[in-house]
Amino acid sequence: MGKYVIQSHHRLHEWVAEEHGYFTAEGLDYEFQGESLAGNAKTTAPVQSADSVPAEVRSGAFEDMSAGRACDVSSACHWAVNGVTAAGAGKMWGHAYSVTPSGIFVAPDSGYHRPEDLADVPVSVGYHSGSHYAAIQALEPFLDRAQVKLTFSGLPNDRVRLLVRGEVPVANLFGAQYYIAEQLGFRKIVDSTFMVGFLVAEGADPEETKRYFRALQSAQRDIDLQPERYKKYWLREMPEDLADLVDVRRFGPGERMVFEPYTKEMYDSTQQWMDAHNLLDLEDKTSKYQEVVLT
Template sequence: MASFTIHTHGRLQEWVAEENGYFAAEGLTDYALSSHGLISPTHARAHAVPAIPDNRQGAYQSYQQGRDASVSCACHWTVNKAASAEFGRLWGECYTVTPCAIFVPAGSAIGTPEDLADVAVHVGYQSGSHYTTIQALEPFLPADRIKLAFGGSPADRVDQLLDGSATAATVFGAQYYLMEQLGFRKIADATFMIAAMVPHQVDLADVARYFAALRRAQIDIDIGHQPYTRYFANELPERHRNLVDVRRFGPGERLVFEPYSRAMYDRTQTWIDARDIFPGQQPLPNSYTDAVIRLQPAE
């Protein structure tokens, strides 16, 4: 068994780093890539049609239960909260930004964000789509008219759009390109930040090697992502992979090698708590210094 397990998170960078030998070049040789269960190509359909989604197992719960990875990713809101709860530590030397949107079927009467008033948008519970849908709709709707349904994983929400059990759903990354290619309409952009989580026992030197390899891979993707989009096929369940041509997909997540600062950390905690996304939970006390890994002095 490899000593360093990497969750690929539905993106290209890890696959490019492996193809081009960047992990080995940076000194990370004993590793394995593993698709995380929330977006795994082996993810089975969770329910029959018609579905009434109320799936409250999301990204935060996966950290609460423990992920089998030396480094993994989720939206920065969840990783921030999970690190504050001491489920691991947030890697503070970089983050990623992913394309994301609220989609509706092509023939839907919904044409603007205002048309989503009191309409349940399917999202993942305490996962990126949960937070970002609120963030995307707040400029258009009062809080009491933003409605969410907890539809499960990105793959589940694709199924719900395809079978008509979702009037609207928020998806990101590979699923964003899938829905776009199938002709679903984007109602609001919901691009969001993703952060990495590192368990307490993991060797930080190996984590630094991993991100150095991803930095190299990001340059290759920036120069031309088209040779690598075939790797999105690894990140889609077969039932979805067979519907689309992944060669037409965009680059997906982009790594930003800027620090996740104390101001970002505090602002995120305040935003989450103000919206009662963790009902009944008191604000978590862990400090930025305890929750976030910085190799350089924190600003």
């Protein structure tokens, strides 16, 4: 049996588990996608070019997962994981999820001050990704559905670069990019915090998957107890041009893992929400929860 391959999600947990040897203590023979992290301070995250940001990208987490990820476990917003598992690309882990701080930001001198001001204003998001779905969910209490306008601007680092350069008026940001905008004085118009789910590959060993999550649960306790100690790991998830703009010691802890079930009710209501917003084509309305969620 080969090593258990993990794709990180731009959070602190995997690095904390690595530091304290929690994966090894659980008996997990593992590596991170692309390279082993043992004793290596190099980031495994793809680094986008600081000078080349696509104007419109119609591909995101849903498409990436649908094509198949070369790992045993990975993460994305729960909407995308929910939808892609329903389509048959892997299984959703039903024993945990996480919650990531997210917000819709504008420049400090922007004329937009309230969510209502964003009627028909394009909000920069990632296509079929958490920022896409979360922007809709956050703005609908304030705007008619037809007034919510989105522009698809690539990956999270792309969006924060565009916002900082003044090339987009509004962007939905989460994780490290949320803290970058906050620290640089960008104004949060509305909170868009959302849930993250876990995608487990069809061939992943169930016992090794359990070991992975037990290690992350130990890491979450460490982060809760002493977050300041681990904020240095934000630098492992940021390209240099963005890291140079901020002091990560001022960041928050980011994504928080919740070791509670992702229930059938949660699964079905999420499917219905996506279907109602034309984000998931549900020809068969029968719940696939028992088939695609590992419980």
